Amino acid sequence: MNYILHIATLVSIYCILAASLDILVGYCGLMSLAQGAFYASGAYGAALATVHWHVRFPISLFVGLAAGLVCGCLLSVVTKRVRGDSFFLVTFAFQLVIGYILTDAITLTGGSLGISGIPPVSGFSGSQAGPTEYVLLYGGIAAAILLFYKRITAGPFGRLLICVREDEVIASNCGLNPHSIKRTAILLAASGAAVAGALYAHYVTFIDPSSFTVSESVLVLAMIIIGGVGSVWGPIIGATALVCLPEAIRFIGVPSDEAGVARQIIYGICLVVLVRFRPRGVVGNYDFGFTKPF
């Protein structure tokens, strides 16, 4: 039972990550590999705040959020005029830079040893939170964030994002500022991922750079592509499927090391097959545009 609750907690963390990346990919049309960097900044922000300044859980969440927003600002400054595949390359390099800072700035981040001893969330009764409380709390936060994103994307700002995605020139002809809209989208994605990172840090109580590598970013990207971009349910379906997949592989008797590799191979195959035959994913509304119909 605890095992199922553990999976549910992870699913809610990845739902937040995937949904926040969907703002950028599905609505703004900017494909990004920097989600792992924002995730890391949130996790390290929250971890450093709790370990060094001894702040409690909800406040450390906001410290993580602030760290994520700083990271998002940096990326949006660098990528001000960039779209399409250049944006993708810049976010890839940005992810590598953040990874190197995490491993190399040893005095701040503890290097590849990471930060341990992050206090877990204290439960409703005052003592340490149990698995059920984690699921309720994290699921609640995830639901709140998903609802927030749904409100945003269904409202006027969502239409602005789609307008910039479809044609930036027309958007600026209509008196919109595509740069500021893109910046807002990056910041929205960064804040969601940072919150997910802070929640992750408090859940596992130990973080190191290996949890925030490029392959983590690729995993989150694969989640929304498989689930389908530009929709509410796409990220949820993708996150649930890809978090449960290695557990299912392990369940049929593959050792856990090889289960990780097998999971990556399976989602690589999923990506290739989906892009080839159904670019919208399972329930998506956007497919990055083929100029010719099938």
Add this chain to the structure above:
Amino acid sequence: MWIPCLICVDASFVRQVPQLVADCVVKGSLYCLIAISFTLAYSLNKSFQFTLAAFITLGGYLTLACEEWLRLPPFVAVAVGLIIVAGLAISLQSALYSPLEERDPTRLVVILASIGAYTILQNLVSFFWGDELQIFPISNSSWLVFGAHVTTPRIAICITAGFCCICLYFLLERTTLGSEIRAVADDRDLANIFGIPVKNILQSVVIASSVIAAFAGVLIGYDEGLQPTMGFEPFLLGISAAILGGIGSVPGACCGAFLMSLVEVFGVWKLPTYWQRGLVFTVVCIVIAARELPRGRRRIF
């Protein structure tokens, strides 16, 4: 601030200079190899294919497999490894990229497909060989040239890069095949109308670019050892070198590569070495953001 630094260079720095220059040349040559391989593939396909990074890794690992498991002598092993990678590149092109191309996708679609393919290949490598560092079972002899330590693989990197650049430059500028490649890169439909065998040209370019990338991987393997994720960093540095020098230009790719290696080696000589990698990729970020990839039709090569 720079001038006092330059004036009061101490004796230890003067002693380091030859080594730094040698490092710079070796790294520049390596990035140059990957940059020309990328610039070839990008100019013809007009899309950014992540699988080139997997070819770097695979080149090294397949050569290692031929040497260790099949007990082939080194040169034969390298040749067999490169042939397998070329075959893989051709089959990827015909099974994945060409059908996508027929539907005229945006570049993001191709990137996604190639990331999927990259993930599969990288994880197959770590499935068969594991994630640990693998080292070729030979000892590298080291010489002192002008006060700098150089090893055999490093010299091989420099020679290969020079050879590839010069050959490719003359191939593209002086031969019929080169002008056909330029024609296909410039306008595929028009080249087709004029009777140039577009498919054959595409295939030969795919083979050339994957073989160059894979050979770079072999040389990295001999120099530093092999890891499943080893393709990422040289790939990104090579791309940014190509972008810095201008996509579709072989001399540009060379200049870009040596500029990148200058930044990497000399940009940090006053900073602690652990800032090196972060600094280099910050430069990569800025370079790619500042120079857009070419869009639409323009002269390439």
